[in-house]
Amino acid sequence: MKIRKLTPENYAKASALLRQAxxxxxxxxxxxxxxxxxxxxxxxxxxxxxxxxxxxxxxxxAYNGTAVCGLHLAPLAVKPEFQRQGIGSELLRFxxxxxxxxxxxxxxxxxxxFYRKFGFEPCAIPVCPFDKNNAHFLSIRNNLSSQFTVGYExxxxxxxxxxxxxxxxxxxxxx
Numbered sequence: 001m002k003i004r005k006l007t008p009e010n011y012a013k014a015s016a017l018l019r020q021a022x023x024x025x026x027x028x029x030x031x032x033x034x035x036x037x038x039x040x041x042x043x044x045x046x047x048x049x050x051x052x053x054x055x056x057x058x059x060x061x062a063y064n065g066t067a068v069c070g071l072h073l074a075p076l077a078v079k080p081e082f083q084r085q086g087i088g089s090e091l092l093r094f095x096x097x098x099x100x101x102x103x104x105x106x107x108x109x110x111x112x113x114f115y116r117k118f119g120f121e122p123c124a125i126p127v128c129p130f131d132k133n134n135a136h137f138l139s140i141r142n143n144l145s146s147q148f149t150v151g152y153e154x155x156x157x158x159x160x161x162x163x164x165x166x167x168x169x170x171x172x173x174x175x
Contacts, residue, residue, distance in 0.1 A: 001049045017046075020079055020080055032044075043071070043098070045091060047087055059095070064126065065151070071107070072107050073107065096119075106139060107128070112136060116138070118140070122134070123142060125148075129152075
């Protein structure tokens with residue numbers, strides 16, 4: 001197995017992996033495909049095994065108004081037949097060691113039990129528009145002290161979250 005940056009020749013394989021890892025949902029595939037189609041700056045890595053993409057991780061900008069205040073970790077996916085073998089954990093550890101990632105506050109929306117193993121802590125500041133009580137919103141290296149609702153790239157509008165009225169997003173910036 002090798003971990004490397006996602007390249008355009010593996011976009012289709014990454015999309016296929018996301019379809020398998022999130023059956024019944026098109027949100028994750030649409031999100032990532034829209035990042036690529038719209039030229040959004042995303043930090044992405046894949047785990048390759050026998051010329052197949054078996055795991056994927058992405059980080060996109062998080063915003064306080066128009067200012068970048070960190071990165072959102074989303075999505076993290078592992079091909080079903082490779083799950084529960086530590087591959088997703090290893091990919092996350094690898095990504096967190098990369099210079100472009102380790103110099104930023106990282107936000108994750110997911111299972112607190114999983115993300116705490118990597119140093120993520122419950123996040124009270126900022127507020128996540130996808131998680132009413134911030135019960136599943138975590139961060140690492142978070143030194144923010146003023147309350148605000150964190151913004152996402154507009155591509156996250158494909159994510160269907162019950163009760164979400166309007167996603168806080170940043171105005172389009174030149175990339």
